[in-house]
Amino acid sequence: MQPKSVPEGRGGDGGERRGGEGEKTGGGGERGEWEEGGGGGESGKWRRRRREEEEKEEGRGGGGNKRIQIVRPLKDSAIREFGLILQNFDWSSVYKAENTNDKCDNFYSALLPLIDEYFPLVVVKGHDNDKPWITTKIKALIALQQAFPAGSNRWKELRNKINRLIKKAKSEFYVGRVRRMKGSNPSQWHRNIKSMAGTKPKPPVIKDEGINESDTTRTAKMINRFFVSIAEDISRLDLTDLPAYLPSLPLPTIQPWDVYQELQHLSRRKAPGPNCGPARIISEFALELSHPLKAIFNESIRELVVPHSWKRAIVLPIPKTTNPTIEDLRPVSLTYHFTKILEKFIAKWLVGDIGNAIDKYSNRKGHSTAHYLIDILNTIHQNADKAKTVSTLHGGYRLQQSLRQDRSWASC
Known part of the structure; x- marks a missing residue:
């Protein structure tokens, strides 16, 4: 044969x-x-x-391209050591600075090196078609196993350990996902199903004149120029043109416990902005960070100046259509945590000052046209109980349009 x-x-x-x-x-x-x-x-x-x-x-599931991801591991031991340093840290450079930008720069020049020292960035190499349950530990053991001759005792030990870890990772991943799906909303449920099935949406291709799909740098610059051009026709605000209401009230002052409350309630799953610390670290050490941040917030309000570093953001162009052009992109900005906290304080003061002068149902959190309808019906029924009272409903077309909009959103 x-x-x-x-x-x-x-x-x-x-x-x-x-x-x-x-x-x-x-x-x-x-x-x-x-x-x-x-x-x-x-x-x-x-x-x-x-x-x-x-x-x-x-x-890996076969095929695909290599992927490099930069992460910042937060080990418990490093968090404890970082906390000991932060408890006795000297923030005098922040307190003694003369203006808002200097205070903010001194704050970051002191905080960011500590974060990089105790929580250094790590490069994790992955694959586009990695299984969702695969971990860096399993990959490291596979690479270690390949260094030994096949069939040797050490090779067999690593093979058995890898098989056990893979079995455990699969079980924990799928059981955990199913458990979370029971209490999730429909959008999260659909997202979990796609993740468990290993399906990933393809990134949209921007089709426009002068855009080459392979030249990502040129495409990013063109998108950036388009986003900047949107607000080019808006002139800078001149504070002298604003009306003065006298006697003027004293500026509100932010206290350390106010900052502490906001930092403590910061979602730890929030992605940080450009050159900013992880949300978990900020929330974990809200008490230690509240005092220097209080000084920056109050100085910013007193000078009517936003720190230059807080004006930076990571802008993500999100397409609004299936085959988008540059004009169909919507910018979604990832800003600093501290910027959003300062905006919360200012928004709270503004709403408290003009809350009675604005519509209590429009552009308000937790309110919709359903509350508006209930209020109208309540007014009509109250007037119906009064003798010799006639109720007239104005703005019927506007109300009808609002109801149609709510109905269209509900059917999506």
Whole structure:
């Protein structure tokens, strides 16, 4: 019987090789080493390569491109050490600064090096088609296993450990996802289903004149120029044109406990802005950070100046259509945590000052046209109980349009 040939590239010399004696045993080696036939001395090398590819496919799902992700691990031991330093930290450089920008710059020049020291950035290499349950620990063990000869005792120990970790990771991932889906809203439920199925949406392709899909740098500059051009026709606000209402009230003062409350309620899942610390660190040490931030907030309000660093943002162009052009992109900005906290204080003061002069149902959190309808019906019923009273409803067209809008949103 003529033995089967090994495909080109699988032999040691890259050419066609014939199996030795014994087609089933693979030429004196381990039984079933090569499904194609024998292989002599090259059988161990091919077996290792095949097992390595199977292990990679188990974690990656095959195909795809490499992906590099920069993360900042937050170890419990590092958090404790960071807290000890922050408790006794000297913020005198922030308090003694003369203006808002200097205070803010001194604050970041003191805080960010500490964050980089105790929570350094780590580069994690991944794959576009990685399984959702795969972890960096499993990948590291697979790489370590490949360094040992196949079939050795250490190789077998690592193989068994990897199999146990993969089984545990799969179980915890899917059980945890199903548990969270029970209490999630429909959008999160749909997102979890797609994640469990391993499906990922393809990034939209922006089609416009002068845009080359391969030249991402030029595309980003064109998108940036378009976003900047939107507000070019708006002139800078001249404070002298604003009316003066005398006697003027004293400026409100932010207290450290107010800042502490806002920092403590900061969502730890929020992504940080440009060159900013993780939300978990900010929330964890809200008490220690409240005093220097209080000084920056009050100085900013007194000078009517927003720090230059807080004007920066990471802008994400989100398409509004399926095949978007540049004009169909909507900018979503990722700003600093501290900027949003200062905006909360100012918005709270403004609403408290003009709350009685604005519509209590429009552009207000927790209110909609349903509350407006209930208020109208309540007014009509109260007037109906009074003798010799006639109720007239104005603005019917506007109310009808609002109801249609609510109905269209509900049907989406």
